[in-house]
Amino acid sequence: MQELFALLHPFKFKHRSLCMPEDPKMKRECYGVFYVTYDLKAEEQTKTWKKMINIAVSGAAGMISNHLLFKLASGEVFGRDQPIALKLLGSERSFQALEGVAMELEDSLYPLLKEVSIGIDPYDVFQDAEWALLIGAKPRGPGMERADLLEINGKIFAEQGKALNAVASAALICLKNAPNIPAKNFHALTRLDENRAKCQLALKAGVFYDKVSNMTIWGNHSTTQVPDFLNGRIDGLPVEEVIKDTKWLEEDFTEKIQKRGGVLIKKWGRSSAASTSVSIVDAIRSLVTPTPEGDWFSSGVFTNGNPYGVAEELVFSMPCRSKGDGDYELVKDVIFDDYLLKRITKAEAELLAEKKCVAHLIGEGIAVCDLPEDTMLPGEM
Amino acid sequence: MQELFALLHPFKFKHRSLCMPEDPKMKRECYGVFYVTYDLKAEEQTKTWKKMINIAVSGAAGMISNHLLFKLASGEVFGRDQPIALKLLGSERSFQALEGVAMELEDSLYPLLKEVSIGIDPYDVFQDAEWALLIGAKPRGPGMERADLLEINGKIFAEQGKALNAVASAALICLKNAPNIPAKNFHALTRLDENRAKCQLALKAGVFYDKVSNMTIWGNHSTTQVPDFLNGRIDGLPVEEVIKDTKWLEEDFTEKIQKRGGVLIKKWGRSSAASTSVSIVDAIRSLVTPTPEGDWFSSGVFTNGNPYGVAEELVFSMPCRSKGDGDYELVKDVIFDDYLLKRITKAEAELLAEKKCVAHLIGEGIAVCDLPEDTMLPGEM
Numbered sequence: 001m002q003e004l005f006a007l008l009h010p011f012k013f014k015h016r017s018l019c020m021p022e023d024p025k026m027k028r029e030c031y032g033v034f035y036v037t038y039d040l041k042a043e044e045q046t047k048t049w050k051k052m053i054n055i056a057v058s059g060a061a062g063m064i065s066n067h068l069l070f071k072l073a074s075g076e077v078f079g080r081d082q083p084i085a086l087k088l089l090g091s092e093r094s095f096q097a098l099e100g101v102a103m104e105l106e107d108s109l110y111p112l113l114k115e116v117s118i119g120i121d122p123y124d125v126f127q128d129a130e131w132a133l134l135i136g137a138k139p140r141g142p143g144m145e146r147a148d149l150l151e152i153n154g155k156i157f158a159e160q161g162k163a164l165n166a167v168a169s170a171a172l173i174c175l176k177n178a179p180n181i182p183a184k185n186f187h188a189l190t191r192l193d194e195n196r197a198k199c200q201l202a203l204k205a206g207v208f209y210d211k212v213s214n215m216t217i218w219g220n221h222s223t224t225q226v227p228d229f230l231n232g233r234i235d236g237l238p239v240e241e242v243i244k245d246t247k248w249l250e251e252d253f254t255e256k257i258q259k260r261g262g263v264l265i266k267k268w269g270r271s272s273a274a275s276t277s278v279s280i281v282d283a284i285r286s287l288v289t290p291t292p293e294g295d296w297f298s299s300g301v302f303t304n305g306n307p308y309g310v311a312e313e314l315v316f317s318m319p320c321r322s323k324g325d326g327d328y329e330l331v332k333d334v335i336f337d338d339y340l341l342k343r344i345t346k347a348e349a350e351l352l353a354e355k356k357c358v359a360h361l362i363g364e365g366i367a368v369c370d371l372p373e374d375t376m377l378p379g380e381m
Numbered sequence: 382m383q384e385l386f387a388l389l390h391p392f393k394f395k396h397r398s399l400c401m402p403e404d405p406k407m408k409r410e411c412y413g414v415f416y417v418t419y420d421l422k423a424e425e426q427t428k429t430w431k432k433m434i435n436i437a438v439s440g441a442a443g444m445i446s447n448h449l450l451f452k453l454a455s456g457e458v459f460g461r462d463q464p465i466a467l468k469l470l471g472s473e474r475s476f477q478a479l480e481g482v483a484m485e486l487e488d489s490l491y492p493l494l495k496e497v498s499i500g501i502d503p504y505d506v507f508q509d510a511e512w513a514l515l516i517g518a519k520p521r522g523p524g525m526e527r528a529d530l531l532e533i534n535g536k537i538f539a540e541q542g543k544a545l546n547a548v549a550s551a552a553l554i555c556l557k558n559a560p561n562i563p564a565k566n567f568h569a570l571t572r573l574d575e576n577r578a579k580c581q582l583a584l585k586a587g588v589f590y591d592k593v594s595n596m597t598i599w600g601n602h603s604t605t606q607v608p609d610f611l612n613g614r615i616d617g618l619p620v621e622e623v624i625k626d627t628k629w630l631e632e633d634f635t636e637k638i639q640k641r642g643g644v645l646i647k648k649w650g651r652s653s654a655a656s657t658s659v660s661i662v663d664a665i666r667s668l669v670t671p672t673p674e675g676d677w678f679s680s681g682v683f684t685n686g687n688p689y690g691v692a693e694e695l696v697f698s699m700p701c702r703s704k705g706d707g708d709y710e711l712v713k714d715v716i717f718d719d720y721l722l723k724r725i726t727k728a729e730a731e732l733l734a735e736k737k738c739v740a741h742l743i744g745e746g747i748a749v750c751d752l753p754e755d756t757m758l759p760g761e762m
Binding site: 032033066067069070074076096097099100101103104105106107108109110111114192195196198199202203208209210260263264266267268269272273274275278279282 | 413414426447448450451455457477478480481482484485486487488489490491492495573576577579580583584589590591641644645647648649650653654655656659660663
């Protein structure tokens with residue numbers, strides 16, 4: 001199971017204005033200046049724009065969202081002709097901060113941002129959402145066991161999953177709690193790990209990071225994650241032909257990716273928000289723009305039918321390609337060696353153990369929580 | 382004098398790589414992956430790109446910069462064909478956080494971001510900078526008098542002004558300490574106030590904020606600022622023809638803009654960073670793209686030669702237009718009435734009094750600090 005993030009790709013729902021609900025019993029209201037309704041087809045400047053899409057974001061008062069929402073509103077994610085409605089999910093405790101975020105969105109005067117609504121009821125906020133960005137998980141506190149964290153965040157995602165399923169369009173628990181939404185529409189973020197892996201390979205090879213391609217993160221967004229240097233390429237060549245230091249690749253490289261988050265927390269006093277939000281943008285763009293020929297990206301997706309022999313019924317990061325339609329297919333031409341397989345198997349074992357911990361949250365009976373070791377999320381101290 | 386922000390427009394300096402100084406005695410080094418040097422003309426993908434520009438940012442470890450730097454790197458400010466070098470100025474105390482920012486910039490894999498260097502010596506960091514974004518002022522602490530704040534931030538800007546002048550390409554103090562740089566190249570930010578004013582007028586008029594134009598903030602980024610509803614337009618019509626509530630315009634409107642920052646601090650627990658960085662982006666874009674026909678923008682600029690009768694030798698926010706070449710001209714066809722003139726005169730009086738407070742920092746003898754009242758910056762409590 002991946003914490004932190006999940007996204008749904010576009011659903012084909014009839015658009016209904018969030019700000020002027022057809023059913024007057026619906027109490028959700030647009031925030032501040034966004035109470036105005038817009039007929040985008042009536043104006044010269046906006047009549048060629050696409051139909052508005054609704055984007056629901058949980059954890060909307062948090063630090064990652066504080067970067068991400070402004071990127072969504074600016075048009076850099078979905079394009080300069082895609083008007084958007086933001087539906088922000090907070091908690092009772094964070095409601096004032098959520099209002100502050102909505103105020104800053106007002107003050108930013110983004111032309112594409114036509115609606116902002118805020119709320120604390122996921123059933124309400126996820127109504128009609130074509131994309132749901134679930135960023136509302138809690139970070140692990142000092143002295144907290146990973147199993148405790150799974151329990152807490154599992155409940156959050158279970159609730160959000162149920163809400164998504166009930167009224168409209170987040171990892172395994174969420175997916176299992178939303179049986180009406182195709183499992184293929186759920187993604188768990190490993191893109192930050194992919195980006196960090198590309199950067200570290202570039203640094204070691206002495207090239208710019210845009211020369212690194214075909215980078216897969218296998219498995220979990222945790223210390224068992226597997227940055228795959230066997231299939232990765234630098235300037236079109238296999239990584240191992242450019243970086244001949246096998247010890248560095250097998251030992252230092254993976255550790256650098258895994259520990260990057262922790263180093264950042266020490267330097268910066270809090271976990272990475274800016275680069276995390278950049279990676280969320282990258283992840284979404286990878287689904288809405290065609291993948292460059294010969295390349296791929298990593299995403300935590302449902303394992304059913306995967307060609308790599310990973311256990312079914314898991315969410316597992318694997319190499320994906322997209323035609324840009326919001327959908328993806330798994331990459332077939334990847335190779336494996338003993339080292340890579342051993343590492344993937346370890347990641348799989350962790351996810352299978354985590355799954356047993358949350359059995360009660362995914363409708364699979366009584367939880368048996370016997371995690372083999374207390375693995376950490378990248379960034380945890 | 383405006384605190385918070387100042388920018389310089391492009392200078393015609395010969396580009397020299399910051400990462401590989403010609404003079405080996407120069408110790409500045411690019412951070413991490415950015416130590417690699419790039420020949421942009423050698424590659425198919427980058428050979429049509431513009432020549433790289435150097436952007437120096439002070440206060441680079443702060444919250445505003447944490448948003449702004451990623452916007453600069455993404456290409457949304459200067460365009461998708463403009464490679465950039467970021468030169469980040471921090472303090473000894475903030476150096477670790479500055480490293481964290483540089484690490485997050487690495488992890489973001491921005492193709493246009495070709496160089497990042499970090500330092501604590503303004504003379505070094507401002508070397509060869511075409512743009513300098515001075516965001517390194519301190520916010521006012523509890524119980525601090527405005528005069529104390531002026532003294533502290535005045536010294537910061539005096540040092541930065543001297544450094545800019547000495548080696549390469551910030552408000553009145555900074556300008557006065559950099560006599561070799563044309564005064565016209567200095568801008569103090571009032572764009573956040575302008576954006577907030579547009580939003581509040583739109584809210585009151587029941588229209589979307591893109592319908593509000595010709596919005597001037599006159600004067601200082603403080604409570605004496607004058608949001609000008611006399612010259613402002615909504616859907617092409619004078620504001621007062623659309624909003625006929627004169628009491629609201631004269632009393633509530635201005636107060637709403639002035640107090641917006643304070644309300645946000647209460648809601649959000651800290652001052653606005655995201656929307657401030659959006660407004661900095663807006664301010665820069667207003668200088669590098671042609672102003673739309675008939676419209677204008679506000680910027681705090683040097684008053685010498687202004688057609689409005691504002692005292693010379695001040696930095697004062699006034700209506701500007703640009704051809705998109707980094708330069709600007711003041712707008713001539715604005716109208717005044719008694720109410721507007723009275724308000725502008727009050728803002729001018731405040732800035733003249735502040736100037737006397739910092740006389741020692743601008744080479745004008747001994748400071749006489751007798752501020753008429755303890756005015757506040759928007760957002761101060």
